[in-house]
Amino acid sequence: MSRYLYDGTVEGLLSAAARIITEEKDPETAVLEERENTLFEEGMFIATDAAAAEVFFQRLRRDVPDAASTFYYFVLAEKEGLETSLLHYLAQALRYGDRVKGNLTHPAVRNVVTVSRKASRELHRMKGLLRFEKLRDGAYLARMEPDCNILQPLALHFSRRLRAEDWFIYDVRRRIAARWHSGSLQIGSIEEFVAPALSDEEKRIQTLWQAFFRTIAIADRKNPGLQKSNMPMKYWKYLTEKQGE
Amino acid sequence: METLDKLQILSGAARYDASCASSGSRRQGPSSDIGNTSQGGICHSWSDDGRCISLLKILLSNDCVYDCAYCVNRSSNPVPRASFIAREVVDLTMEFYRRNYIEGLFLSSAVMKSPDCTMERMVGVAEILRTEERFGGYIHLKIIPGSSSELVHQAGLYADRISVNIELPSQESLKRLAPQKHKQAILEPMSFIGKEIRQSLVERRQSCRAPRFAPAGQSTQMIIGASPESDFQILRLSEGLYRKMNLKRVYYSAFVPVMEDNRLPVLAAPPLLREHRLYQADWLLRFYGFSAAEILSDDAPNLDESFDPKTAWALRHPEFFPVEINRADYGTLLRVPGIGVTSARRIVAARRFSVITPEGLKKIGVVMKRAKYFITCSGRPFEKLDRPPALLRSRLLIGDGSGVAVQEPPKQLLLPGLFA
Ligand code: SF4
Numbered sequence: 001m002s003r004y005l006y007d008g009t010v011e012g013l014l015s016a017a018a019r020i021i022t023e024e025k026d027p028e029t030a031v032l033e034e035r036e037n038t039l040f041e042e043g044m045f046i047a048t049d050a051a052a053a054e055v056f057f058q059r060l061r062r063d064v065p066d067a068a069s070t071f072y073y074f075v076l077a078e079k080e081g082l083e084t085s086l087l088h089y090l091a092q093a094l095r096y097g098d099r100v101k102g103n104l105t106h107p108a109v110r111n112v113v114t115v116s117r118k119a120s121r122e123l124h125r126m127k128g129l130l131r132f133e134k135l136r137d138g139a140y141l142a143r144m145e146p147d148c149n150i151l152q153p154l155a156l157h158f159s160r161r162l163r164a165e166d167w168f169i170y171d172v173r174r175r176i177a178a179r180w181h182s183g184s185l186q187i188g189s190i191e192e193f194v195a196p197a198l199s200d201e202e203k204r205i206q207t208l209w210q211a212f213f214r215t216i217a218i219a220d221r222k223n224p225g226l227q228k229s230n231m232p233m234k235y236w237k238y239l240t241e242k243q244g245e
Numbered sequence: 246m247e248t249l250d251k252l253q254i255l256s257g258a259a260r261y262d263a264s265c266a267s268s269g270s271r272r273q274g275p276s277s278d279i280g281n282t283s284q285g286g287i288c289h290s291w292s293d294d295g296r297c298i299s300l301l302k303i304l305l306s307n308d309c310v311y312d313c314a315y316c317v318n319r320s321s322n323p324v325p326r327a328s329f330i331a332r333e334v335v336d337l338t339m340e341f342y343r344r345n346y347i348e349g350l351f352l353s354s355a356v357m358k359s360p361d362c363t364m365e366r367m368v369g370v371a372e373i374l375r376t377e378e379r380f381g382g383y384i385h386l387k388i389i390p391g392s393s394s395e396l397v398h399q400a401g402l403y404a405d406r407i408s409v410n411i412e413l414p415s416q417e418s419l420k421r422l423a424p425q426k427h428k429q430a431i432l433e434p435m436s437f438i439g440k441e442i443r444q445s446l447v448e449r450r451q452s453c454r455a456p457r458f459a460p461a462g463q464s465t466q467m468i469i470g471a472s473p474e475s476d477f478q479i480l481r482l483s484e485g486l487y488r489k490m491n492l493k494r495v496y497y498s499a500f501v502p503v504m505e506d507n508r509l510p511v512l513a514a515p516p517l518l519r520e521h522r523l524y525q526a527d528w529l530l531r532f533y534g535f536s537a538a539e540i541l542s543d544d545a546p547n548l549d550e551s552f553d554p555k556t557a558w559a560l561r562h563p564e565f566f567p568v569e570i571n572r573a574d575y576g577t578l579l580r581v582p583g584i585g586v587t588s589a590r591r592i593v594a595a596r597r598f599s600v601i602t603p604e605g606l607k608k609i610g611v612v613m614k615r616a617k618y619f620i621t622c623s624g625r626p627f628e629k630l631d632r633p634p635a636l637l638r639s640r641l642l643i644g645d646g647s648g649v650a651v652q653e654p655p656k657q658l659l660l661p662g663l664f665a
Contacts, residue, residue: 102590102611103599105595121606124287129289129298131344133345158345162343208252213290215257220501224293227295
């Protein structure tokens with residue numbers, strides 16, 4: 001069994017996976033961990049090689065597109081300590097093709113697929129639950145605090161949907177924001193966030209939506225449990241219809 | 246009247262309509278400035294009754310000239326009346342859409358003056374949204390029974406989905422409870438829409454510039470429990486609609502007694518469990534390869550309250566079981582209680598790599614507490630398989646004593662299209 005270390009970045013992870021999978025005889029017994037810089041760490045450090053990482057990712061996309069997207073979501077989930085599972089999963093995928101995704105009885109495959117599903121599920125959820133507010137200058141702002149780092153794919157979704165508007169999506173916890181402005185998308189970090197003033201009509205529209213939300217529910221069928229399981233309370237903070245509850 | 250008051254009246258009046266799915270259509274690209282629709286459908290919120298909110302679902306007007314016994318908006322009922330002008334609906338839709346509250350609009354209406362006059366105004370709303378606002382989001386229009394085919398045709402060009410409510414499962418009930426609606430006025434637009442959809446698909450195969458007609462297809466809705474039809478009659482009707490009229494969905498809506506009328510049954514509560522069972526049976530029709538005659542018969546015309554229809558079928562057909570997990574084909578796996586579309590697919594996929602063990606089966610997501618009585622895994626059963634049916638029924642109902650009772654009456658309206 002060989003042990004390897006990498007620097008904790010996504011490129012580092014890809015570089016290490018690329019090296020191990022091409023050079024190790026049996027990559028599925030190798031162990032890969034993030035370097036902690038303690039004195040007693042064992043294992044060979046694989047330096048990050050951005051070009052190799054890129055080449056490897058392109059290879060995944062071409063040969064095993066499903067695994068490439070699983071990898072993408074896995075990274076968005078920001079889950080630590082599963083690098084070895086990921087390595088074994090990628091090795092399996094490159095050996096047997098995309099159908100390994102169905103091999104849920106394999107522990108590494110299951111770990112990776114589960115984590116990656118968590119991110120893709122949250123992304124899908126957020127496509128519905130994100131709320132924009134109109135600012136005084138006419139642009140729209142949405143704030144969110146998702147568990148996974150889904151800003152980029154989420155912003156892409158809205159760049160296809162709200163094409164004619166200017167908008168921002170701000171991830172409050174990670175302090176990163178996406179900006180869509182006259183047809184182009186930028187993503188960057190925000191040092192200090194100052195909540196801008198809302199447009200005058202915003203309150204009126206929000207009141208209309210809240211009224212709709214209240215009247216559409218059938219009183220005899222109240223079911224807070226089901227509501228919370230579909231729409232967990234952690235997302236309520238920025239939901240227009242859940243303000244003041 | 247302020248828009249807010251109208252919104253309250255006209256969304257309140259629309260809430261009993263069970264249809265909430267916004268999926269099945271993909272509209273994208275430069276033909277619009279704002280909006281697209283997403284193939285899988287997106288829920289934007291869940292209301293206090295736990296249902297998915299995906300569309301701005303409202304009536305254009307509740308000012309009805311008809312007098313259907315089961316409806317709050319019937320002309321003889323003294324309720325506050327309101328009607329939107331087209332611009333109000335357009336603005337609400339656009340403002341809500343830009344804030345990501347909704348996927349689009351679901352517009353229905355009471356019959357103002359005449360069917361055509363109503364339909365014309367509804368089509369007007371969709372037209373402004375598509376042409377002036379260049380809105381590319383989802384639009385679902387209800388067709389008013391009796392409106393002209395020219396208007397139905399236009400509705401289909403602007404909308405992603407159009408639907409005609411069948412309202413009640415038989416002509417007799419229609420005559421008794423909705424005397425101004427005639428079977429022909431409902432079925433004619435339905436078959437007209439079916440034809441148009443088919444034709445547009447053919448034309449679009451030849452040229453991608455041919456106009457799309459209701460790309461997300463046609464659905465309908467009927468009220469359950471306001472009239473005496475059996476579940477078997479209802480399922481046969483749905484089966485016919487799926488097969489002959491090419492419908493995408495049939496929605497069942499438990500009758501909520503909103504008023505007293507001696508033509509209507511007196512119900513203690515809306516028949517929610519029945520509605521839930523009908524959705525399960527409908528699911529079997531569409532995705533599990535069952536026919537109505539397999540699920541019910543003239544001798545047993547109603548769905549079992551204690552068991553889901555698939556389990557009930559399995560209990561009546563001991564000769565079909567046990568099913569061997571490592572060999573059975575997809576269609577056979579689907580018939581096992583506790584195995585759904587997803588887990589059946591996963592079983593077929595996982596089998597290619599290795600023999601599936603009992604452990605693996607759990608991980609795949611099979612509901613073992615139901616499935617274990619009906620399967621073998623590499624020839625080995627999980628449970629004694631030749632239990633007398635009565636014992637098996639009670640086991641399935643209360644569990645095997647190792648856990649808590651499994652049967653909880655479903656409280657909620659099942660959300661069609663949200664679990665796959
Ligand atoms: S036509 Fe529609 S709105 Fe009018 S009474 Fe009948 S069901 Fe109600």
